[in-house]
Amino acid sequence: MTLQVLSPVEGTALPLSEVGDPVFAQAMVGPGIAVDPARGAGDAVAPIDGTVVTLHPHAFVVATDSGAAVLVHLGIDTVQLKGDGFTLHVVKGETVRARQRMISWDPATIEAGGRSPVCPVIALDATAEALTGLRQPGQVAAGEPLFTWQR
Template sequence: MSLRVGSPAAGRVVALSAVPDPVFSQAMVGPGVAVEPVRSKSDVVAPIDGTVVTLHPHAFVVATGDGAAVLVHLGIDTVKRKGEGFELHVVKGEEVRAGQRIVTWDPAEVEAAGFSPICPVIALDASAEVLADLAVDVDVAANDVLFDWSR
Protein backbone atom coordinates (compact mmCIF):
# COMPACT_ATOMS: atom_id res chain seq x y z
CA MET A 1 0.00 0.00 0.00
CA SER A 2 1.22 3.47 -0.82
CA LEU A 3 0.27 6.67 0.96
CA ARG A 4 0.29 9.87 -1.11
CA VAL A 5 1.65 12.74 0.98
CA GLY A 6 0.63 16.18 -0.23
CA SER A 7 2.26 19.55 0.24
CA PRO A 8 0.85 21.53 3.17
CA ALA A 9 1.63 24.82 1.41
CA ALA A 10 2.41 26.41 -1.92
CA GLY A 11 6.10 26.98 -2.52
CA ARG A 12 9.30 25.33 -3.66
CA VAL A 13 10.21 21.84 -2.49
CA VAL A 14 13.76 21.40 -1.19
CA ALA A 15 15.70 18.52 0.31
CA LEU A 16 15.58 18.13 4.10
CA SER A 17 19.32 18.81 4.11
CA ALA A 18 18.48 22.44 3.23
CA VAL A 19 16.55 22.96 6.50
CA PRO A 20 18.54 25.21 8.90
CA ASP A 21 17.99 22.88 11.86
CA PRO A 22 20.01 19.67 12.38
CA VAL A 23 17.06 17.79 13.88
CA PHE A 24 15.33 18.06 10.49
CA SER A 25 18.29 18.35 8.10
CA GLN A 26 19.84 15.13 9.44
CA ALA A 27 16.43 13.37 9.37
CA MET A 28 16.55 12.65 13.13
CA VAL A 29 12.76 12.98 13.29
CA GLY A 30 12.25 11.01 10.09
CA PRO A 31 12.64 11.24 6.31
CA GLY A 32 10.75 13.65 4.08
CA VAL A 33 11.19 16.93 2.27
CA ALA A 34 10.69 20.61 3.07
CA VAL A 35 8.68 23.35 1.41
CA GLU A 36 10.07 26.87 1.12
CA PRO A 37 6.65 28.56 1.28
CA VAL A 38 5.38 31.41 -0.87
CA ARG A 39 5.80 34.61 1.14
CA SER A 40 2.18 35.64 1.55
CA LYS A 41 -0.61 34.98 4.02
CA SER A 42 -1.90 31.52 3.19
CA ASP A 43 -3.59 28.40 4.43
CA VAL A 44 -1.64 25.32 5.44
CA VAL A 45 -3.48 22.11 4.60
CA ALA A 46 -3.49 18.50 5.78
CA PRO A 47 -0.94 16.36 3.89
CA ILE A 48 -3.02 13.15 4.23
CA ASP A 49 -6.46 11.95 5.29
CA GLY A 50 -6.49 11.10 8.97
CA THR A 51 -6.81 12.35 12.52
CA VAL A 52 -5.05 15.41 13.95
CA VAL A 53 -3.12 13.69 16.76
CA THR A 54 -0.81 16.57 17.67
CA LEU A 55 -1.70 20.22 17.24
CA HIS A 56 0.34 23.32 18.05
CA PRO A 57 0.04 26.68 16.29
CA HIS A 58 3.42 26.08 14.60
CA ALA A 59 3.25 22.30 13.99
CA PHE A 60 0.82 19.42 13.63
CA VAL A 61 0.72 15.68 13.03
CA VAL A 62 -1.96 13.89 11.02
CA ALA A 63 -2.14 10.09 11.45
CA THR A 64 -3.99 7.46 9.41
CA GLY A 65 -6.02 4.68 10.97
CA ASP A 66 -3.17 2.23 10.39
CA GLY A 67 -0.59 4.38 12.15
CA ALA A 68 1.16 6.33 9.40
CA ALA A 69 1.82 9.81 10.78
CA VAL A 70 3.02 12.92 8.97
CA LEU A 71 4.51 15.91 10.82
CA VAL A 72 4.20 19.38 9.31
CA HIS A 73 6.39 21.99 11.00
CA LEU A 74 5.78 25.64 10.10
CA GLY A 75 9.13 27.34 10.20
CA ILE A 76 12.17 26.77 12.40
CA ASP A 77 12.14 27.76 16.09
CA THR A 78 8.65 29.21 15.58
CA VAL A 79 7.57 27.63 18.88
CA LYS A 80 9.21 30.74 20.38
CA ARG A 81 6.39 32.83 18.88
CA LYS A 82 3.94 31.19 21.32
CA GLY A 83 1.23 30.97 18.67
CA GLU A 84 1.53 34.57 17.48
CA GLY A 85 0.72 34.82 13.78
CA PHE A 86 -0.89 31.36 13.52
CA GLU A 87 -4.67 30.88 13.25
CA LEU A 88 -5.88 27.31 13.87
CA HIS A 89 -8.94 25.97 12.03
CA VAL A 90 -9.15 22.46 13.55
CA VAL A 91 -8.92 20.86 16.99
CA LYS A 92 -6.85 17.95 18.22
CA GLY A 93 -8.68 14.69 17.55
CA GLU A 94 -10.50 16.04 14.50
CA GLU A 95 -10.76 13.90 11.36
CA VAL A 96 -9.39 15.77 8.34
CA ARG A 97 -9.07 15.17 4.60
CA ALA A 98 -5.95 15.78 2.54
CA GLY A 99 -6.06 19.39 1.39
CA GLN A 100 -8.26 20.56 4.28
CA ARG A 101 -7.24 23.86 5.90
CA ILE A 102 -5.47 23.34 9.25
CA VAL A 103 -3.86 26.71 10.00
CA THR A 104 -3.45 30.13 8.40
CA TRP A 105 -0.15 31.98 8.67
CA ASP A 106 2.06 34.51 6.89
CA PRO A 107 5.55 33.18 6.08
CA ALA A 108 6.73 36.71 5.21
CA GLU A 109 5.75 37.89 8.70
CA VAL A 110 7.53 34.89 10.26
CA GLU A 111 10.64 35.72 8.24
CA ALA A 112 10.43 39.40 9.22
CA ALA A 113 10.39 38.29 12.88
CA GLY A 114 13.74 36.57 12.31
CA PHE A 115 12.68 32.96 11.79
CA SER A 116 13.08 30.68 8.78
CA PRO A 117 9.59 29.93 7.39
CA ILE A 118 10.71 26.66 5.77
CA CYS A 119 8.24 23.80 6.35
CA PRO A 120 9.61 20.30 6.93
CA VAL A 121 7.13 17.54 6.02
CA ILE A 122 8.21 14.36 7.80
CA ALA A 123 7.12 10.72 7.62
CA LEU A 124 7.31 9.76 11.30
CA ASP A 125 8.63 6.33 12.32
CA ALA A 126 9.67 5.61 8.74
CA SER A 127 12.95 4.87 7.00
CA ALA A 128 14.10 6.80 3.94
CA GLU A 129 13.85 3.62 1.81
CA VAL A 130 10.03 3.57 2.03
CA LEU A 131 9.64 7.03 0.48
CA ALA A 132 9.52 7.26 -3.31
CA ASP A 133 9.12 9.90 -6.00
CA LEU A 134 10.24 12.72 -3.71
CA ALA A 135 9.47 16.07 -5.31
CA VAL A 136 12.61 18.19 -4.92
CA ASP A 137 13.56 21.48 -6.60
CA VAL A 138 10.06 21.91 -8.01
CA ASP A 139 7.30 24.42 -7.35
CA VAL A 140 4.13 23.03 -5.82
CA ALA A 141 0.66 24.21 -4.95
CA ALA A 142 -0.93 23.20 -1.67
CA ASN A 143 -1.93 19.51 -1.78
CA ASP A 144 0.36 18.64 -4.73
CA VAL A 145 2.13 15.31 -4.15
CA LEU A 146 5.45 15.58 -2.25
CA PHE A 147 6.19 11.84 -2.01
CA ASP A 148 4.70 8.37 -1.89
CA TRP A 149 5.11 6.40 1.32
CA SER A 150 5.13 2.62 0.90
CA ARG A 151 3.43 1.04 3.88
Protein backbone atom coordinates (compact mmCIF):
# COMPACT_ATOMS: atom_id res chain seq x y z
CA MET A 1 0.00 0.00 0.00
CA THR A 2 1.20 3.50 -0.81
CA LEU A 3 0.05 6.42 1.32
CA GLN A 4 0.65 10.04 0.38
CA VAL A 5 1.04 12.23 3.48
CA LEU A 6 0.08 15.88 3.08
CA SER A 7 1.24 18.98 4.91
CA PRO A 8 -1.14 19.90 7.74
CA VAL A 9 -0.11 23.58 7.60
CA GLU A 10 1.26 26.20 5.24
CA GLY A 11 4.90 27.06 5.86
CA THR A 12 8.45 25.93 5.22
CA ALA A 13 9.31 22.23 5.05
CA LEU A 14 12.33 21.24 7.16
CA PRO A 15 14.17 17.99 7.86
CA LEU A 16 13.18 16.46 11.22
CA SER A 17 16.79 16.82 12.31
CA GLU A 18 16.23 20.59 12.52
CA VAL A 19 13.40 20.29 15.07
CA GLY A 20 14.42 21.69 18.46
CA ASP A 21 13.29 18.60 20.36
CA PRO A 22 15.47 15.46 20.42
CA VAL A 23 12.45 13.13 20.52
CA PHE A 24 11.44 14.37 17.07
CA ALA A 25 14.89 15.38 15.73
CA GLN A 26 16.26 11.88 16.35
CA ALA A 27 13.10 10.24 14.95
CA MET A 28 12.43 8.42 18.24
CA VAL A 29 8.67 8.33 17.55
CA GLY A 30 9.14 7.67 13.85
CA PRO A 31 10.42 9.17 10.62
CA GLY A 32 8.85 12.13 8.89
CA ILE A 33 9.33 15.79 8.17
CA ALA A 34 8.62 19.08 9.89
CA VAL A 35 6.92 22.27 8.75
CA ASP A 36 7.73 25.69 10.20
CA PRO A 37 4.24 27.20 9.87
CA ALA A 38 3.36 30.57 8.40
CA ARG A 39 2.75 33.04 11.20
CA GLY A 40 -0.76 34.23 11.94
CA ALA A 41 -3.95 32.44 12.83
CA GLY A 42 -4.69 29.42 10.72
CA ASP A 43 -5.89 25.86 10.54
CA ALA A 44 -4.13 22.54 10.74
CA VAL A 45 -5.67 20.03 8.33
CA ALA A 46 -5.72 16.24 8.18
CA PRO A 47 -2.63 14.84 6.42
CA ILE A 48 -4.44 11.67 5.27
CA ASP A 49 -7.91 10.13 5.06
CA GLY A 50 -8.70 8.11 8.17
CA THR A 51 -10.01 8.09 11.71
CA VAL A 52 -8.94 10.45 14.48
CA VAL A 53 -7.45 7.97 16.97
CA THR A 54 -5.71 10.47 19.26
CA LEU A 55 -6.75 14.08 19.78
CA HIS A 56 -5.21 16.72 22.01
CA PRO A 57 -5.46 20.47 21.49
CA HIS A 58 -1.79 20.55 20.40
CA ALA A 59 -1.52 17.21 18.54
CA PHE A 60 -3.49 14.54 16.74
CA VAL A 61 -3.10 11.15 15.10
CA VAL A 62 -5.09 10.05 12.06
CA ALA A 63 -5.03 6.33 11.17
CA THR A 64 -6.11 4.53 8.03
CA ASP A 65 -8.24 1.37 8.06
CA SER A 66 -5.06 -0.60 7.35
CA GLY A 67 -3.39 0.80 10.48
CA ALA A 68 -1.02 3.41 9.04
CA ALA A 69 -1.03 6.29 11.53
CA VAL A 70 0.30 9.83 11.12
CA LEU A 71 1.06 12.10 14.07
CA VAL A 72 0.87 15.88 13.70
CA HIS A 73 2.31 17.88 16.59
CA LEU A 74 1.50 21.60 16.56
CA GLY A 75 4.60 23.22 17.98
CA ILE A 76 7.21 22.04 20.46
CA ASP A 77 6.39 21.87 24.20
CA THR A 78 2.87 23.10 23.42
CA VAL A 79 1.40 20.43 25.73
CA GLN A 80 2.36 22.89 28.51
CA LEU A 81 -0.29 25.31 27.20
CA LYS A 82 -3.05 22.91 28.33
CA GLY A 83 -5.11 23.71 25.24
CA ASP A 84 -4.91 27.51 25.43
CA GLY A 85 -4.85 28.96 21.93
CA PHE A 86 -6.13 25.83 20.17
CA THR A 87 -9.68 25.24 18.87
CA LEU A 88 -10.69 21.67 17.99
CA HIS A 89 -12.97 21.11 14.98
CA VAL A 90 -13.14 17.30 15.18
CA VAL A 91 -13.64 14.68 17.87
CA LYS A 92 -11.78 11.47 18.66
CA GLY A 93 -13.24 8.61 16.63
CA GLU A 94 -14.39 10.88 13.79
CA THR A 95 -13.68 9.86 10.20
CA VAL A 96 -11.85 12.64 8.37
CA ARG A 97 -10.71 13.36 4.85
CA ALA A 98 -7.28 14.64 3.87
CA ARG A 99 -7.23 18.48 3.94
CA GLN A 100 -10.17 18.61 6.39
CA ARG A 101 -9.82 21.29 9.09
CA MET A 102 -8.79 19.70 12.37
CA ILE A 103 -7.53 22.43 14.73
CA SER A 104 -7.32 26.24 14.55
CA TRP A 105 -4.31 27.90 16.17
CA ASP A 106 -1.93 30.84 15.86
CA PRO A 107 1.75 29.92 15.44
CA ALA A 108 2.79 33.55 16.08
CA THR A 109 1.18 33.41 19.54
CA ILE A 110 3.01 30.14 20.29
CA GLU A 111 6.29 31.76 19.24
CA ALA A 112 5.59 34.93 21.24
CA GLY A 113 5.17 32.69 24.28
CA GLY A 114 8.72 31.41 23.87
CA ARG A 115 7.92 28.08 22.20
CA SER A 116 8.72 26.82 18.73
CA PRO A 117 5.67 26.58 16.44
CA VAL A 118 7.41 23.97 14.22
CA CYS A 119 5.11 21.05 13.38
CA PRO A 120 6.58 17.53 13.14
CA VAL A 121 4.60 15.21 10.85
CA ILE A 122 5.48 11.62 11.78
CA ALA A 123 4.77 8.22 10.21
CA LEU A 124 4.21 6.15 13.34
CA ASP A 125 5.66 2.63 13.43
CA ALA A 126 7.44 3.20 10.11
CA THR A 127 11.04 2.83 9.08
CA ALA A 128 12.93 5.69 7.46
CA GLU A 129 13.35 3.47 4.38
CA ALA A 130 9.56 3.26 3.99
CA LEU A 131 9.32 7.00 3.29
CA THR A 132 10.06 8.22 -0.21
CA GLY A 133 9.75 11.51 -2.03
CA LEU A 134 10.44 13.57 1.09
CA ARG A 135 9.69 17.21 0.41
CA GLN A 136 12.80 19.28 -0.06
CA PRO A 137 13.27 22.22 2.32
CA GLY A 138 11.22 25.19 1.19
CA GLN A 139 7.70 26.56 0.94
CA VAL A 140 4.77 24.20 1.19
CA ALA A 141 1.03 24.88 1.22
CA ALA A 142 -1.38 23.07 3.51
CA GLY A 143 -2.59 19.97 1.70
CA GLU A 144 0.50 19.60 -0.53
CA PRO A 145 2.46 16.32 -0.41
CA LEU A 146 5.23 15.96 2.19
CA PHE A 147 6.20 12.33 1.58
CA THR A 148 4.98 8.95 0.37
CA TRP A 149 4.81 6.04 2.80
CA GLN A 150 5.33 2.59 1.28
CA ARG A 151 3.60 0.05 3.52
